[in-house]
Amino acid sequence: MPAAREVAEATPDHPRLRWAVRNLGQPLLLATGLLLWWRMGYSEVAALASIALVLVLMEVLERVVPARPAWRLGVVARLKLLGLYLAILVVTGVVLAAYEAVLVPALSTVPGWMGGDPWPARWPLLLQVVVLFFAADFIYYWIHRAIHRFGWFWRLSGHGVHHAFHNLHALNVGSTHPFEVLFLTLPLVVLGAVFGAPGEAIAGATVLLVTNGTLAHANLDMDTPGLRWLVTTANQHRRHHSQVFEQSNSNYACNAIAWDRLFGTYSEGPVEQTGIGPTQPGYWQMLWMPLREPADADTAASRARAQRL
Numbered sequence: 367m368p369a370a371r372e373v374a375e376a377t378p379d380h381p382r383l384r385w386a387v388r389n390l391g392q393p394l395l396l397a398t399g400l401l402l403w404w405r406m407g408y409s410e411v412a413a414l415a416s417i418a419l420v421l422v423l424m425e426v427l428e429r430v431v432p433a434r435p436a437w438r439l440g441v442v443a444r445l446k447l448l449g450l451y452l453a454i455l456v457v458t459g460v461v462l463a464a465y466e467a468v469l470v471p472a473l474s475t476v477p478g479w480m481g482g483d484p485w486p487a488r489w490p491l492l493l494q495v496v497v498l499f500f501a502a503d504f505i506y507y508w509i510h511r512a513i514h515r516f517g518w519f520w521r522l523s524g525h526g527v528h529h530a531f532h533n534l535h536a537l538n539v540g541s542t543h544p545f546e547v548l549f550l551t552l553p554l555v556v557l558g559a560v561f562g563a564p565g566e567a568i569a570g571a572t573v574l575l576v577t578n579g580t581l582a583h584a585n586l587d588m589d590t591p592g593l594r595w596l597v598t599t600a601n602q603h604r605r606h607h608s609q610v611f612e613q614s615n616s617n618y619a620c621n622a623i624a625w626d627r628l629f630g631t632y633s634e635g636p637v638e639q640t641g642i643g644p645t646q647p648g649y650w651q652m653l654w655m656p657l658r659e660p661a662d663a664d665t666a667a668s669r670a671r672a673q674r675l
Contacts, residue, residue, distance in 0.1 A: 521657075525543070527652045536581070
């Protein structure tokens with residue numbers, strides 16, 4: 367059965383738009399992002415343009431038909447999140463350049479051990495993109511699950527920053543600690559280097575992953591029938607950001623919820639509040655969270671520390 371609708375606070379305005387967003391919004395926006403990327407020559411610039419377009423559309427929809435109207439962002443809060451998003455985008459570029467210089471050459475010998483280039487380069491480009499989408503999220507599913515399992519990994523990755531925000535929005539897709547960028551970018555880099563996936567397929571998968579990640583964090587009632595069994599929706603991922611510790615330890619696949627369903631970590635249900643505690647840390651406090659979490663935080667790290675005492 368579909369997840370319970372999380373629109374109890376919603377006013378009855380724009381009912382047709384709400385229906386369209388819930389049932390059709392995700393596949394239409396994913397297709398729009400890929401189509402724009404394709405029409406612009408499937409380049410890295412085209413990838414950035416399509417991701418930016420989807421983010422703008424999410425911002426508009428969150429204002430018009432939010433899942434939780436009380437969660438609407440003010441101007442200052444939105445600008446702060448946008449600034450963090452852009453800062454993390456710069457960090458991502460630096461990390462990818464470092465991986466390209468160090469990690470990719472080290473992994474480039476692996477295809478030779480496997481008897482040649484194993485990537486299905488003759489497949490249609492769109493099919494290659496979809497394969498990378500699910501494969502990359504399979505790898506990150508296990509990284510993400512380990513982060514929530516081990517307190518030391520939670521701290522090392524800085525993952526607490528991504529979970530610290532109350533009132534989740536599309537812009538939160540880029541709200542993370544610089545340390546975590548090392549792990550977020552790793553799956554596609556490894557897949558590209560080890561299996562010899564072409565740059566166009568990697569760029570397309572990046573568009574699909576970031577676009578769906580943006581949709582999954584949006585303050586929208588988005589839960590497309592059928593698609594929700596394979597691809598993570600906003601209502602599902604909001605559960606992962608729940609302030610209730612037990613609820614947050616589920617739905618680890620940020621993009622391909624099929625992995626949670628397959629490995630027994632799927633859950634669904636309404637979410638009262640997101641975050642790691644009753645108060646949201648300030649941005650400066652978030653930067654230092656790998657070393658020191660807020661006293662009222664309830665996380666994998668705080669629980670591991672309590673067990674040691």
